Amino acid sequence: xxxxxxxxEKKSHLLYAAFQALSDLGYxxxxxxxxxxxxxxxxxVAHYYFENKEAIFIxxxxxxxxxxxxxxxxxxxLEEKAIPKLQSYIRSVFISPExxxxxxxxxxxxxxxxxxxxxxxxxxxxxYDNCSQIGSEIITIGQKEGVFNPHLxxxxxxxxxxxxxxxxxxxxxxxxxDQLHDIYHEGCLASILKILK
Amino acid sequence: xxxxxxxxEKKSHLLYAAFQALSDLGYxxxxxxxxxxxxxxxxxVAHYYFENKEAIFIxxxxxxxxxxxxxxxxxxxLEEKAIPKLQSYIRSVFISPExxxxxxxxxxxxxxxxxxxxxxxxxxxxxYDNCSQIGSEIITIGQKEGVFNPHLxxxxxxxxxxxxxxxxxxxxxxxxxDQLHDIYHEGCLASILKILK
Amino acid sequence: xxxxxxxxEKKSHLLYAAFQALSDLGYxxxxxxxxxxxxxxxxxVAHYYFENKEAIFIxxxxxxxxxxxxxxxxxxxLEEKAIPKLQSYIRSVFISPExxxxxxxxxxxxxxxxxxxxxxxxxxxxxYDNCSQIGSEIITIGQKEGVFNPHLxxxxxxxxxxxxxxxxxxxxxxxxxDQLHDIYHEGCLASILKILK
Amino acid sequence: xxxxxxxxEKKSHLLYAAFQALSDLGYxxxxxxxxxxxxxxxxxVAHYYFENKEAIFIxxxxxxxxxxxxxxxxxxxLEEKAIPKLQSYIRSVFISPExxxxxxxxxxxxxxxxxxxxxxxxxxxxxYDNCSQIGSEIITIGQKEGVFNPHLxxxxxxxxxxxxxxxxxxxxxxxxxDQLHDIYHEGCLASILKILK
DNA sequence: CATGAATGAGGATTCATTCAT
DNA sequence: TATGAATGAATCCTCATTCAT
Numbered sequence: 001x002x003x004x005x006x007x008x009e010k011k012s013h014l015l016y017a018a019f020q021a022l023s024d025l026g027y028x029x030x031x032x033x034x035x036x037x038x039x040x041x042x043x044x045v046a047h048y049y050f051e052n053k054e055a056i057f058i059x060x061x062x063x064x065x066x067x068x069x070x071x072x073x074x075x076x077x078l079e080e081k082a083i084p085k086l087q088s089y090i091r092s093v094f095i096s097p098e099x100x101x102x103x104x105x106x107x108x109x110x111x112x113x114x115x116x117x118x119x120x121x122x123x124x125x126x127x128y129d130n131c132s133q134i135g136s137e138i139i140t141i142g143q144k145e146g147v148f149n150p151h152l153x154x155x156x157x158x159x160x161x162x163x164x165x166x167x168x169x170x171x172x173x174x175x176x177x178d179q180l181h182d183i184y185h186e187g188c189l190a191s192i193l194k195i196l197k
Numbered sequence: 198x199x200x201x202x203x204x205x206e207k208k209s210h211l212l213y214a215a216f217q218a219l220s221d222l223g224y225x226x227x228x229x230x231x232x233x234x235x236x237x238x239x240x241x242v243a244h245y246y247f248e249n250k251e252a253i254f255i256x257x258x259x260x261x262x263x264x265x266x267x268x269x270x271x272x273x274x275l276e277e278k279a280i281p282k283l284q285s286y287i288r289s290v291f292i293s294p295e296x297x298x299x300x301x302x303x304x305x306x307x308x309x310x311x312x313x314x315x316x317x318x319x320x321x322x323x324x325y326d327n328c329s330q331i332g333s334e335i336i337t338i339g340q341k342e343g344v345f346n347p348h349l350x351x352x353x354x355x356x357x358x359x360x361x362x363x364x365x366x367x368x369x370x371x372x373x374x375d376q377l378h379d380i381y382h383e384g385c386l387a388s389i390l391k392i393l394k
Numbered sequence: 395x396x397x398x399x400x401x402x403e404k405k406s407h408l409l410y411a412a413f414q415a416l417s418d419l420g421y422x423x424x425x426x427x428x429x430x431x432x433x434x435x436x437x438x439v440a441h442y443y444f445e446n447k448e449a450i451f452i453x454x455x456x457x458x459x460x461x462x463x464x465x466x467x468x469x470x471x472l473e474e475k476a477i478p479k480l481q482s483y484i485r486s487v488f489i490s491p492e493x494x495x496x497x498x499x500x501x502x503x504x505x506x507x508x509x510x511x512x513x514x515x516x517x518x519x520x521x522y523d524n525c526s527q528i529g530s531e532i533i534t535i536g537q538k539e540g541v542f543n544p545h546l547x548x549x550x551x552x553x554x555x556x557x558x559x560x561x562x563x564x565x566x567x568x569x570x571x572d573q574l575h576d577i578y579h580e581g582c583l584a585s586i587l588k589i590l591k
Numbered sequence: 592x593x594x595x596x597x598x599x600e601k602k603s604h605l606l607y608a609a610f611q612a613l614s615d616l617g618y619x620x621x622x623x624x625x626x627x628x629x630x631x632x633x634x635x636v637a638h639y640y641f642e643n644k645e646a647i648f649i650x651x652x653x654x655x656x657x658x659x660x661x662x663x664x665x666x667x668x669l670e671e672k673a674i675p676k677l678q679s680y681i682r683s684v685f686i687s688p689e690x691x692x693x694x695x696x697x698x699x700x701x702x703x704x705x706x707x708x709x710x711x712x713x714x715x716x717x718x719y720d721n722c723s724q725i726g727s728e729i730i731t732i733g734q735k736e737g738v739f740n741p742h743l744x745x746x747x748x749x750x751x752x753x754x755x756x757x758x759x760x761x762x763x764x765x766x767x768x769d770q771l772h773d774i775y776h777e778g779c780l781a782s783i784l785k786i787l788k
Numbered sequence: 789c790a791t792g793a794a795t796g797a798g799g800a801t802t803c804a805t806t807c808a809t
Numbered sequence: 810t811a812t813g814a815a816t817g818a819a820t821c822c823t824c825a826t827t828c829a830t
Binding site for chain 5: 031032033043044048052053
């Protein structure tokens with residue numbers, strides 16, 4: 001089984017290289033040569049591990065959104081109550097200016113693609129669904145605790161949470177000022193709380 | 198006796214063709230040939246009117262965001278009071294599934310580029326600033342009327358409005374279901390109202 | 395007849411513009427647009443007066459070599475004796491660093507073309523023949539005066555004169571130092587004198 | 592079992608193809624497709640081995656002038672005395688009508704470019720310097736032997752030798768008659784001898 | 789005559805993909 | 810497995826030429 005593992009490691013290595021390259025340079029500037037350079041392997045390797053260029057990006061989106069989801073998921077597990085859970089969730093989303101910039105640049109590339117390509121859209125949908133579960137869980141708990149509006153539909157409200165998170169982080173990305181990160185973090189949390197109450 | 202169209206008309210014609218092509222096909226699939234085909238002119242024309250491909254997209258983003266802003270701007274002028282103004286604003290943003298899809302696909306492409314390219318970012322910033330003026334005006338009026346929270350900073354809150362609008366519409370775009378358009382419209386308006394109150 | 399004259403004037407104007415452009419930019423960088431810009435006329439004019447781009451250059455070479463020949467021709471008419479005639483000839487060839495640079499840049503472009511294209515070659519041949527006449531005249535006079543070797547074939551020796559002139563001026567051009575102009579001038583004259591004696 | 596040719600071999604192969612194409616067709620008619628066709632490789636290969644078209648020509652001029660210099664250099668090594676050395680040098684320059692035509696066509700293209708472009712000019716300067724060394728060596732020996740004018744500056748005179756060689760060969764090229772090759776060869780040698788004595 | 793908008797062929801360049809080693 | 814040489818389709822861009830006004 002060592003073989004298989006090695007292969008998976010190599011793939012992850014390539015995906016991470018693709019992620020870095022994509023974040024730095026953007027979709028249309030990234031070539032397989034550049035990804036290979038980032039990964040410090042030869043150009044042939046990328047083709048050995050992936051069917052074609054598209055496949056790399058498909059897998060990258062899957063890999064990325066899974067990683068994000070796992071991080072978010074574990075972050076809410078640390079808390080018991082709804083509001084701390086929500087705070088922890090938002091905190092895990094607003095990791096740091098560097099991480100958010102790196103991820104959202106790439107994520108915007110993917111959203112742009114997803115708006116026309118159903119393969120990307122479905123992967124994103126899975127991510128949305130996962131996020132929705134997190135949100136629903138928090139909301140349901142909060143409703144039981146009596147801290148959130150009991151008339152809210154957890155499913156709908158959790159989608160709204162994600163919409164607001166993305167809206168805030170995209171706008172923060174466009175402002176291009178690291179010191180605004182905290183302000184957007186707080187603003188985002190405050191807005192979500194207002195909506196849930 | 199059809200005279201030659203004036204230069205500016207032709208440029209707009211090409212920009213609209215570029216917009217359509219971009220919306221249909223996405224950034225990396227759009228070639229100058231395709232834009233020319235959409236505009237039903239020869240390939241050389243695009244180069245005659247624009248320095249290069251990049252210039253077309255730069256001008257397109259400017260043209261598009263200006264157009265959107267004008268539409269939004271005139272929509273709020275129709276109302277006197279804050280809440281109807283806000284409703285009118287949001288209504289002008291959520292025009293129709295077709296229009297929103299067409300615009301947001303292209304806008305996502307531009308946001309992705311703007312995240313790495315300051316030229317695009319500055320154009321988008323101008324758009325944000327314009328939207329912010331609209332928001333500020335509504336909020337200030339609402340605060341005078343006593344319908345909005347008087348402690349809100351109009352400038353900050355107006356940015357939050359835009360973030361929420363974009364967040365909702367991007368998510369709607371990803372859901373790829375036209376009938377959700379109304380629901381997202383209402384949801385967006387409701388969320389903004391909650392935040393402003 | 396005024397019409398005709400005006401046309402010829404305009405053509406000369408365009409040819410001079412082409413000469414300037416060619417000297418500044420070189421064959422492959424010169425476009426009809428550039429020539430038109432140098433002549434401060436619209437692009438269409440160049441096509442109105444000349445069949446096509448090639449025709450401009452053909453006529454330019456003719457015009458240029460005629461102009462040079464006339465200048466050389468009139469310069470030797472000023473003197474009576476062989477050696478002063480020769481000196482005057484060489485002086486008229488080594489006009490100034492600026493003029494020589496301008497001419498020889500263009501002339502090299504034409505020689506390069508002439509080496510493969512018989513149309514250019516024939517025009518140059520006419521120039522060579524004209525120069526040969528000048529040389530022959532000087533040599534014949536010098537032989538009568540007893541200052542030149544009587545066994546020289548005026549025809550052959552005059553070709554050698556031209557070869558040496560071109561050789562020196564091309565090398566001077568490559569040295570790219572204006573102050574060497576006088577030295578090459580003297581060296582050229584001295585070499586020719588040695589050959590003729 | 593033919594191994595892949597080494598990179599340097601392939602580059603030389605391409606340079607030779609470029610040389611042939613350039614000689615046949617001239618600077619502005621040579622495309623990368625044509626060079627590739629001459630080399631019997633695909634279009635992409637030229638870009639694989641060279642940064643761009645310009646780089647091919649830069650390297651070609653370097654390669655060509657080096658080759659010429661080596662040939663000239665070894666030709667004078669065969670003789671001991673000044674005049675035989677000079678004869679051998681001139682003989683190596685006037686190789687054959689075919690070779691001279693092929694080289695001087697290309698060389699004229701480069702001289703034309705060099706007159707405006709310092710990169711080409713510097714490469715040519717290196718060639719001139721190399722030729723100058725050959726000439727200086729011959730002249731110095733001849734002065735010691737007492738067969739050349741002792742007052743000549745070897746450096747200057749050697750430049751004059753090169754000017755005369757180029758002047759003669761360019762003129763021969765323009766005459767476009769192979770049978771004149773010998774006559775120009777002899778004429779060139781005779782002229783140089785007159786200048787050195 | 790003059791203008792400059794429009795055309796489209798042609799060329800440099802890029803890059804995903806293939807494949808021999 | 811891994812490499813990187815080779816391929817050629819695809820694309821941006823240039824520019825001579827045409828032609829309506």
